[in-house]
Amino acid sequence: MSESRKPAEEYVVIRHRPGYRLRRTLILLTFSISAAVVGYVAGMAQGGFRFSTAEESRDRLEEQVDQLRDQNRKASQQLVNLERGRSIDAQALNQARRTIVDLETQIASLKADLTFYKNIMAPSETSKGLQVDRLAMQSARQEGVYNFKLVLTQVGDNKSYISGVVAVNVIGIRNNEKEVIALRDLSDDIDDLGVKFRFRYFQDIEGVLRVPDGFEPLELQVVARAEGSKSSQAERTFDWDELTEN
Template identity: 25%
Template sequence: MSQAEIKTVVKRVNVVRQRQLRIAVFSFVVIATGVVYYLGYQNGFDDRVPLVLDEAGLKARISKLETRLSVESETLSRLREELANKESKVGDLERELVFYRDIMSSSEDVSSVKVREPDFSWRPESRELEYRAVVQRLAPGTQSYQGQMTVELIDLEGRALDAAYLSTPTHTVGFKYFQRISGIITVPEGFTASEVRFSVKLSKPRKRSYEQRFAWQETPADSA
């Protein structure tokens, strides 16, 4: 390349002005950033979860929530208990319905009665046998039944325990459909029971006698 083709370019730079320009640009960026942050803070203020700085107020709120939880738990327990009671009552009503259906559909003699399977409860500490039973009619109708019933504890040899050990030696019978009876038998030491005998003597609507026996023995587990 010849010397004739060489060009020299001279550029004048104003150092003070360039420095001022840089400072202005920097200041603009800082101000713009601050404005953007401020606007974002203001727009998001309503969406933020407020901080509870009042410790007493926070404790009071927690106490209210705990009280509400306790009340709701108690209410739920009460509702469950009431539901269980209603279910039990429904079960009793269903059994009574079956009972009445059996009576109304029976073709037995009008004076026929029977003792339903009794419930026995043994108390080994006091050697007491509690019985609960139901005597019922076996034929449809509206006649009333009257008479007496005796309950006896029988040993292995067929001998009956003395009536002095019974709380109710004789039950008066008087019902139209059924009658519940209950009593307690004190079993003396040495008496080996084998069954409980229920004897019914009707005077109305006809004179009839009925006897039913239900097995019961004092087991070693009962004596323990």
């Protein structure tokens, strides 16, 4: 009686691809981040300047921050797990680190916007009414040329519009003497000494500024005046070096 033969053992060969699972995870994570950012930008395009109301803006931003925090936590844990492994290619690891940095940058940006809207809706007692909220300057990759963005806000009482004019002057030195130049004389985007504004929550004033030869800017002074029943004035002076250090 012949002995029964055991079935032959089978072996399956699996190709070893270092970093494959990480790259697949990063692709899915990047897709999720892109979807969140697209949703955020799409929301900004609805109504008014960016959103239909400041309340909706605040709620959307809070939701976006929570989502990005969750994604950042998962990405950080994935990175820790992979760093403990033995077979990780450097390219995949670097990509994971860059993804986490991008997430943290997006979270910081959204938190700044969220704070902006919260301040409009729930201001302190000392910061109500017309405000010169912020001024941003960015080099246009051409010597002496900058993109600028001035943001005015109405804090607290947003039930009605506020209107008036805002004047911007650049204070500096030329030929060892102090000189004040109106923004109108430095930017083709500004036609008048006083730029008109009218808004409920906030308004952006943007354009390109060109510094003349031989002029050394020191400060940028903003004076906004509201007219009518909400008559008021807001002033703020910005240090030029701090504005342009980035």
